[in-house]
Amino acid sequence: MNRTDWSGETIGSTMTRLLTTDLLSVEGKTLNVMTVEVAPGSVGRRNHHAGPELLYVVEGVGVLEVEGKSHVPLSAGTVTMVDRHEVHVSKNASLTHALKLLVIQLVEQPPASS
Numbered sequence: 001m002n003r004t005d006w007s008g009e010t011i012g013s014t015m016t017r018l019l020t021t022d023l024l025s026v027e028g029k030t031l032n033v034m035t036v037e038v039a040p041g042s043v044g045r046r047n048h049h050a051g052p053e054l055l056y057v058v059e060g061v062g063v064l065e066v067e068g069k070s071h072v073p074l075s076a077g078t079v080t081m082v083d084r085h086e087v088h089v090s091k092n093a094s095l096t097h098a099l100k101l102l103v104i105q106l107v108e109q110p111p112a113s114s
Helices: none
Strands: 013-022 029-038 053-059 061-066 072-075 079-082 088-092 099-108
Touching (some): 029 088, 053 072, 061 079, 088 099
Antiparallel strands (some): 013 029, 029 099, 053 079, 053 099, 061 088
């Protein structure tokens, strides 16, 4: 389902979580692995995360915008990273093909409740 955000851009992305696992070798960290598909001519959601995020472009062309940094062109095989708390958005440059990303996040586990 696509919708339009305040800037007039069409938001059309879907996220599929492939894996969430605690990292036994890194105390207090969880690894999330997911795919993100940005519809043709659309943008993903502008967001940020508490941990670093690695993006690998599986298919398509687009651009990654990170606030305060140069835009990163995206095409199949591109690997890039977004640091924690950086506000970012992925945009699909194609009007006919989806932009498909593999995303790996390292996040803090919530504190254990007592």
